[in-house]
Amino acid sequence: MDLFFVAFYLGMASLVDGDLLIRGPNQSVMEGESVTLECLYTQNEYNISHVRFESFSQMLQMWHSVWPASWCFYNMNVEQVDDKMVLHVSHVASFFEGLFRCVSDDGALSAPNNVSKTLSLKVNYLGQVYLSREGYSSFLGLSQEIRVQKGDDVTLKCSASCSEEPDYRWYKEGNDWILPSPVMTLRKVSPTDSGVYTCVVEHPSASLSKMRNISLVVLPEDASWFETHTGRLVLMTSLVAIGSLSLLVAALSVCIYRRKKRAETRPIDDRSQTNPIYKDSKEALHSSCGDKQPLVAV
Numbered sequence: 001m002d003l004f005f006v007a008f009y010l011g012m013a014s015l016v017d018g019d020l021l022i023r024g025p026n027q028s029v030m031e032g033e034s035v036t037l038e039c040l041y042t043q044n045e046y047n048i049s050h051v052r053f054e055s056f057s058q059m060l061q062m063w064h065s066v067w068p069a070s071w072c073f074y075n076m077n078v079e080q081v082d083d084k085m086v087l088h089v090s091h092v093a094s095f096f097e098g099l100f101r102c103v104s105d106d107g108a109l110s111a112p113n114n115v116s117k118t119l120s121l122k123v124n125y126l127g128q129v130y131l132s133r134e135g136y137s138s139f140l141g142l143s144q145e146i147r148v149q150k151g152d153d154v155t156l157k158c159s160a161s162c163s164e165e166p167d168y169r170w171y172k173e174g175n176d177w178i179l180p181s182p183v184m185t186l187r188k189v190s191p192t193d194s195g196v197y198t199c200v201v202e203h204p205s206a207s208l209s210k211m212r213n214i215s216l217v218v219l220p221e222d223a224s225w226f227e228t229h230t231g232r233l234v235l236m237t238s239l240v241a242i243g244s245l246s247l248l249v250a251a252l253s254v255c256i257y258r259r260k261k262r263a264e265t266r267p268i269d270d271r272s273q274t275n276p277i278y279k280d281s282k283e284a285l286h287s288s289c290g291d292k293q294p295l296v297a298v
Contacts, residue, residue, distance in 0.1 A: 019043075020051065020102045020116035030206060031125035035092045039085040039102035039116065050106040051085045053078060056099040056118075063101070094163065097123040126203050127161035129212035145215040148189060155185045158199035160210065167202045186216075194218045 024037040039051045053066040066087060069076045075090040089096060102116040131142045134155035148154055158168055159182060168182040173196040186193055194217055202209040 019113055020104055022100060022102045022116045022119045024100070024119050024121060028122040028124050028206070029092055030208075031094055031123055032091050035089045035096070035121070037087040037100060037119065037121075039087075040083060044083055046104065046106050046108065048083055048085055049080055051102055051104050053085070053087050054101050054103050056101075058098065063103075066100075092123055094123055094125040094127075094161075097121055097163070123163060124203060124206040124208065125161075125163050126166065126201065126206075126208040126210055129158060129160045129199060129201050129210050131199065131212055131214055132157050132159070142214060144213070145217060147217045147219055149219050150190055150221045151188050153185070153187055154189055154193075154216065155183065156197070156199075156214065158182045158184075158201065158212065160201045162201070162203060163206075164204050167204055169200050169202075170197060171200070172197050189216075189218050191218050191220075 019042045021040050021042060022037065023040070025035060029035055037053065039048070039053060041048065041051075054063045055066050056063050066076075066078065068078050074093060077088050079086055079088075085102070087100075098121060100119045100121060104114040106114070133142055133146065134157065142156075146154070156170075158170070160166060168180070170179040170181065170184040171177065175195075182199075184197065184199075196213055196215050198211055198213050200209060200211045
């Protein structure tokens with residue numbers, strides 16, 4: 001019986017021999033912080049240089065190798081340090097979040113011992129605050145000021161990319177009211193509604209917050225249409241359309257002019273340039289010489 005248990009434990013030891021481990025942060029990291037991941041064997045019997053990092057692509061739904069990269073302030077480096085393979089990121093970004101694992105290309109190892117367990121890396125981030133107005137194109141967002149006529153309805157929406165669903169609140173400068181919502185609606189605005197409004201976005205579990213201000217100007221009812229935000233958008237769109245049309249007309253004019261110029265400079269089809277000229281021919285040139293040799297030979 002004792003020999004059986006000895007053989008059993010030796011068999012179990014051979015199963016875990018050479019297993020790969022991956023180590024990294026055991027909690028969420030903040031965007032912009034440095035992050036280090038490590039791959040190592042539980043036993044030092046295999047060559048660590050045959051080990052590589054892999055990350056899982058949600059878009060492609062597959063694992064792919066992690067290679068060193070560097071641009072701007074972002075730097076990702078993979079190197080061997082003693083008996084470990086180390087992946088270091090100087091400024092972690094939101095796209096670095098996901099699943100990681102270690103894989104060994106050593107032929108002495110077979111599945112599943114050549115692949116480590118997965119490590120889930122969580123990155124807390126909060127993007128820029130974006131404002132849009134209901135009923136208007138949100139492609140370019142809103143400027144720092146919107147001008148509306150008295151009696152109009154104004155609905156503003158605040159949004160921001162975040163690792164978790166963020167918290168929103170609106171408030172008006174000089175007032176003590178707070179609206180805990182990403183959407184703020186002002187019905188039938190009056191001059192008293194003019195002022196600076198601020199949207200504050202906060203990460204629910206990290207110390208991250210950002211804000212965006214916008215100035216609302218309520219015009220009198222008799223104000224010209226082009227003084228409003230809508231009127232300015234119409235004027236700007238019209239100017240862009242006129243400018244594009246002018247460029248098109250100019251381009252067509254240049255094209256037509258060049259084609260006409262090329263047609264005017266084509267060589268004239270003159271048979272005298274290709275046919276020999278004799279003294280007695282109709283195309284002969286006046287000459288006092290008596291030879292009958294052609295002046296121009298083909």
